Every structure is written in structure tokens, then in C-alpha cells.
Amino acid sequence: MCGNVGVWGYRSYRQHLEDRFPGRRIRKLCLQAGFTCPNLDGTVARGGCAYCDNAAFAPGLEGPPDLAGQWDRGRAFLRRRHRRVDGFIAYFQAFTNTHAPLNRLRRLYDGVADRLPQCVGLSLGTRPDALPPATVEFLTDLARQTFLTVEIGLQSDRDDLLKAMNRGHDVASFHDAMRRTDGRGFERCVHVILGLPGEGPDAPERLGDLLAGLAVESVKIHNLHAVRGTGWGRAFAAGHLAVPDRKAHVDAVHRLMARLRPDQAVQRLVADAPDRLLLSDSWCQDKRGVLESVWRLASGVPKGPCR
Numbered sequence: 001m002c003g004n005v006g007v008w009g010y011r012s013y014r015q016h017l018e019d020r021f022p023g024r025r026i027r028k029l030c031l032q033a034g035f036t037c038p039n040l041d042g043t044v045a046r047g048g049c050a051y052c053d054n055a056a057f058a059p060g061l062e063g064p065p066d067l068a069g070q071w072d073r074g075r076a077f078l079r080r081r082h083r084r085v086d087g088f089i090a091y092f093q094a095f096t097n098t099h100a101p102l103n104r105l106r107r108l109y110d111g112v113a114d115r116l117p118q119c120v121g122l123s124l125g126t127r128p129d130a131l132p133p134a135t136v137e138f139l140t141d142l143a144r145q146t147f148l149t150v151e152i153g154l155q156s157d158r159d160d161l162l163k164a165m166n167r168g169h170d171v172a173s174f175h176d177a178m179r180r181t182d183g184r185g186f187e188r189c190v191h192v193i194l195g196l197p198g199e200g201p202d203a204p205e206r207l208g209d210l211l212a213g214l215a216v217e218s219v220k221i222h223n224l225h226a227v228r229g230t231g232w233g234r235a236f237a238a239g240h241l242a243v244p245d246r247k248a249h250v251d252a253v254h255r256l257m258a259r260l261r262p263d264q265a266v267q268r269l270v271a272d273a274p275d276r277l278l279l280s281d282s283w284c285q286d287k288r289g290v291l292e293s294v295w296r297l298a299s300g301v302p303k304g305p306c307r
């Protein structure tokens with residue numbers, strides 16, 4: 001394997017960042033800024049997505065978030081975990097990180113990459129319905145300051161499935177957000193879930209084709225799993241929800257990735273949860289094993305590559 005596709009048979013986000021930051025090893029560092037979510041605070045709905053662990057939901061942190069402290073602790077952790085780190089992307093992952101008045105977004109994000117040591121950029125997780133025009137303008141300005149990725153949750157290409165999971169937005173809302181954020185100078189990553197009940201046997205191909213047709217630089221693929229404290233966790237515990245096993249997920253990931261463009265990177269191909277929260281099987285915690293299984297399927301050889 002060579003070029004864009006790389007040793008694992010797809011373009012990894014690590015490769016993508018190596019291209020963006022030549023000669024430097026960049027890692028994402030999660031920060032919690034105390035946002036809420038329109039699907040939890042009543043703006044769109046209450047209760048959240050059926051798979052969302054919102055037990056930990058709090059309507060904002062008490063006082064301003066200690067970003068500097070989180071940053072220092074995160075850097076120390078990532079340095080212990082990885083042999084080499086030359087810079088960090090501040091990753092605002094939890095909840096909806098554009099769901100706030102513009103002045104709050106400005107206070108938080110303006111110049112933050114300069115204030116945090118070794119910060120080379122930002123990544124903001126959000127929803128299609130939390131990107132109003134003024135926010136998109138602000139993000140456009142922000143992208144002039146620093147490397148910026150906006151991660152947008154789509155999850156499914158079908159309105160009936162979005163409704164079943166209580167996403168609080170439809171597919172049209174996602175495409176509207178994609179149109180309005182196109183050509184704004186920041187990268188976009190789209191999140192999808194494989195293994196949704198009733199998604200249809202061709203879901204990997206449908207989603208892969210949809211993603212390949214979008215001007216997005218990267219994607220994240222989640223497996224459906226059952227998490228304690230969620231609507232679908234309760235359905236799973238009651239025997240009303242089946243989740244895919246490892247083999248089914250590996251097969252689906254392989255089929256989806258086969259449809260992506262070679263320039264599109266995969267940031268994630270399996271999502272896990274800690275033991276204390278995970279109700280379904282723990283195979284998803286073996287991310288390296290899942291990666292190797294996808295590679296074996298793609299390459300047809302019995303053993304994974306060594307790195």
C-alpha cells in the first residue's frame with residue numbers, strides 16, 4: 001500500500017495530519033468547555049439522542065472552564081502515552097461546541113490556539129442545526145487564525161432512523177449545513193453510525209457513497225453499542241435492541257471505506273465505552289484488533305501489518 005491510502009488500506013487521520021503538519025507528530029487533546037446540547041436543553045428537544053450518555057450532562061461548568069489546567073493535564077497524559085508528540089489539536093468533543101451565543105464563542109475560541117502551549121489548531125464537535133450563519137462567519141474568521149476542523153454529526157442518511165434515535169434534525173438539515181459551511185477555509189469531518197436497527201443491508205454502501213460525494217476531508221465511523229443510562233441501553237437490557245457483533249462491524253466498515261475517496265481520511269472506525277458504562281459486548285474496546293481485522297479483509301492476507 002502506498003500514497004494516500006497507506007499501510008492500513010485507507011487514509012488514516014494520522015497520515016492526514018502528517019500531510020498538514022510535515023515532520024511533526026500531532027495528537028488531538030480533548031477539552032471540555034461546558035457546552036450544552038440543543039437536543040438536551042430543550043432548544044430542539046430534551047432527552048438527547050437514544051445512544052447518548054447524557055447522565056453526565058450538566059448545564060455548563062461552574063465558572064469558566066479551566067482550559068489551561070485541562071490542557072496541561074492532557075499534554076502530560078499524551079506524552080506518557082505516545083513516544084513522540086510535537087503539537088496538539090484542541091479537541092472540543094463533548095456536547096455541541098458551537099451551541100452558544102456568538103460572544104461566548106468569541107471569548108472561548110478567539111486566540112485560544114495562541115494561549116495554549118504547542119496548540120496547532122482546533123477541532124469542534126457540533127450538530128448540523130447548531131451552525132447558524134453568524135456562527136459560520138465566525139468559524140470562517142477562526143480558520144484564518146489557525147487550523148480548524150468542524151465535526152458534524154449526521155449519524156444516518158435516513159430520516160426515519162434519525163427520528164427513531166431522537167436526533168432532533170433531519171437529513172436535509174445536514175445537507176443545508178454542508179452547503180453553508182462549504183469553502184469556508186476550515187476542514188469538515190462527518191460522523192456516521194453503522195449497525196442501526198432497520199438501516200438496511202446496503203447501509204455501508206449508501207453512507208460511503210454519500211460521504212464520498214461531499215467535500216469533507218475526514219469521517220468518523222461509530223458502531224452501535226449499548227451504553228448504560230441511555231434509551232438504547234435500556235432497550236438493549238430489555239432485549240429489544242440488537243447490536244452488531246465484531247464481524248458484522250468489520251465487514252460494514254470495510255464496505256463503507258471502499259466507497260470513500262482516496263483523499264478522505266478516516267478518523268475513527270470503532271467507538272468504545274468504559275466497562276462501567278458498556279452493556280453490550282466489549283469487542284469494541286479492542287480498537288487495534290478491529291483495525292487489523294479491517295485490514296485483513298481489505299488485503300486478503302491473514303496477518304496485519306507491523307508499524
Ligand code: SF4
Binds near residue numbers: 047049
Ligand atoms: S447531539 Fe450529541 S450531545 Fe447532543 S444528545 Fe445527541 S449525542 Fe448527545
